Amino acid sequence: MTEAFKKEMEHAPTKDYYEWLCRIFDELGWERELKSKAGTVPENVNVLEVGAAWGVSTHCFFERSFVNKLTTVDIAPCPRATEEIIDIENQPGKHPEWDFRQGDSKIILTQLEKESYDFVYIDGDHSEDGAYKDMVNGWELLKPGGWMVMDDVLHKKNGGPDSGFNVGRALWKFIYDNKLQATLYPSWTGFAVIKKPL
Numbered sequence: 001m002t003e004a005f006k007k008e009m010e011h012a013p014t015k016d017y018y019e020w021l022c023r024i025f026d027e028l029g030w031e032r033e034l035k036s037k038a039g040t041v042p043e044n045v046n047v048l049e050v051g052a053a054w055g056v057s058t059h060c061f062f063e064r065s066f067v068n069k070l071t072t073v074d075i076a077p078c079p080r081a082t083e084e085i086i087d088i089e090n091q092p093g094k095h096p097e098w099d100f101r102q103g104d105s106k107i108i109l110t111q112l113e114k115e116s117y118d119f120v121y122i123d124g125d126h127s128e129d130g131a132y133k134d135m136v137n138g139w140e141l142l143k144p145g146g147w148m149v150m151d152d153v154l155h156k157k158n159g160g161p162d163s164g165f166n167v168g169r170a171l172w173k174f175i176y177d178n179k180l181q182a183t184l185y186p187s188w189t190g191f192a193v194i195k196k197p198l
């Protein structure tokens with residue numbers, strides 16, 4: 001993390017979120033599973049992130065040294081996130097190649113190469129329909145054995161009266177339609193991990 005970002009986060013709730021998210025990424029055991037399958041972490045690990053906003057999750061992925069390439073999709077330009085990551089890219093050390101694509105994930109995801117990602121992280125459009133489409137499109141982009149992770153599946157806004165926010169229902173529909181299982185991590189706003197069968 002750059003010094004500027006760290007300093008800013010000292011005063012914002014995102015610092016806690018950043019630390020929690022990095023810990024969750026470790027606790028999910030993804031790196032461990034990659035290692036146990038291949039004997040060592042493979043060198044071509046690709047991550048797709050839908051929703052960058054402040055770049056908190058982007059930073060977490062950027063700091064996993066085993067990630068080879070990170071593709072980030074956001075409908076907004078996310079200037080802070082973009083500047084921060086470009087800044088880190090320019091620092092010495094191994095960082096993933098970063099491909100930021102601005103646009104609607106409903107379109108961009110259909111343009112990416114199928115079965116080319118090891119990990120798809122979805123935190124973009126939080127409406128039921130939008131989140132469901134990201135899951136459907138994201139699933140096609142996952143390699144067999146890859147992981148799809150949804151954020152906010154237990155967010156208190158899910159199913160609330162005033163918005164279409166309903167990632168939880170999108171998740172339920174996706175696993176029901178496709179006869180899949182999800183593992184839920186109920187801390188913070190709730191994570192779900194769905195592993196694509198080999």
Ligand SMILES: C[S@@+](CC[C@H](N)C(=O)[O-])C[C@H]1O[C@@H](n2cnc3c(N)ncnc32)[C@H](O)[C@@H]1O
Pocket residue numbers: 050051052053054055056057058073074075076078103104105106123124125126130
């Ligand atoms: C909750 S924020 C993401 C937070 C980010 N993962 C982080 O840790 O900093 C949701 C993001 O999704 C983006 N978004 C919303 N709808 C989208 C869509 N249809 N396509 C692409 N991005 C979208 C928003 O612009 C916003 O930046």
